[in-house]
Amino acid sequence: MNIKQEMELLALQTRNSLGIGLFEKVNIFELLTKVEGISLMIVEMSDKISGMYLSRKDESLIVINSKKTLGHQHFTAAHEYYHFKFDRNLSHRICPIKKFEDEYEEEYKANQFAVNFLLPKQAVEFILSRRVNNRKIELDDVIFLEQYFEVSHQLMLIRLKELGYINKNQYEEFKKNVVKRACELGYSAKLYKPTSDEGIKVYSKYLELATRLYESGRISRGKYEELLIEGGYADVVFNAPEEIEGVENEIEDADIF
Numbered sequence: 001m002n003i004k005q006e007m008e009l010l011a012l013q014t015r016n017s018l019g020i021g022l023f024e025k026v027n028i029f030e031l032l033t034k035v036e037g038i039s040l041m042i043v044e045m046s047d048k049i050s051g052m053y054l055s056r057k058d059e060s061l062i063v064i065n066s067k068k069t070l071g072h073q074h075f076t077a078a079h080e081y082y083h084f085k086f087d088r089n090l091s092h093r094i095c096p097i098k099k100f101e102d103e104y105e106e107e108y109k110a111n112q113f114a115v116n117f118l119l120p121k122q123a124v125e126f127i128l129s130r131r132v133n134n135r136k137i138e139l140d141d142v143i144f145l146e147q148y149f150e151v152s153h154q155l156m157l158i159r160l161k162e163l164g165y166i167n168k169n170q171y172e173e174f175k176k177n178v179v180k181r182a183c184e185l186g187y188s189a190k191l192y193k194p195t196s197d198e199g200i201k202v203y204s205k206y207l208e209l210a211t212r213l214y215e216s217g218r219i220s221r222g223k224y225e226e227l228l229i230e231g232g233y234a235d236v237v238f239n240a241p242e243e244i245e246g247v248e249n250e251i252e253d254a255d256i257f
């Protein structure tokens, strides 16, 4: 079995163990935060970085660059999920995720895991066959699929080409007029846009607990900050102090997921 096949198997086993249906799309942010208890921060980072993974004691933090499109953020989240789940000795990793065929083995594995986790072969086949039914694939079908699975247009094209549903010419042709067409078809353009204008977002059981205790007057500001430090990500949070306001507001709406 080569790495690619190994990662496909691992992704399917992981989906299965989490009770994710064969054809179901994954709500990756919800999985990370609510099911796995990982702290998640979506914040503006350098353009070169897609995301990073940090682990301290029993606490893990995934940071995702909000300057990337929401679709790409979902891929980054699934990529970092691999580091969390299968790179257990890793204390931190910064992931540029520039290319799919990464030369670093762990990055390549994380990409392969992520694509199979978000877009399993059988799921793409099932959803596509119900829609296309022997006719030629059109741009509208690609848009339908990426909206269904909530991935970037680029990743959807890569996957369809890899699975043999589209050829090189279609791959190039379908790269154009995507957002305009998606809007004409009645979809939201959210998937294709960065989320940096929404401010910093933090999802963490520690932050929620600390905020509730602080607000109810049961702990001091100092104790509140101490709890954040125990969460293992205080330096990241406090290195961006001008955005702390936004963090606390965001927590108020934490159940938008």
Ligand SMILES: [Zn+2]
Pocket (backbone or CB within 6 Å): 079, 080, 083, 093, 094, 095, 106, 107, 110
């Ligand atoms: Zn990585």
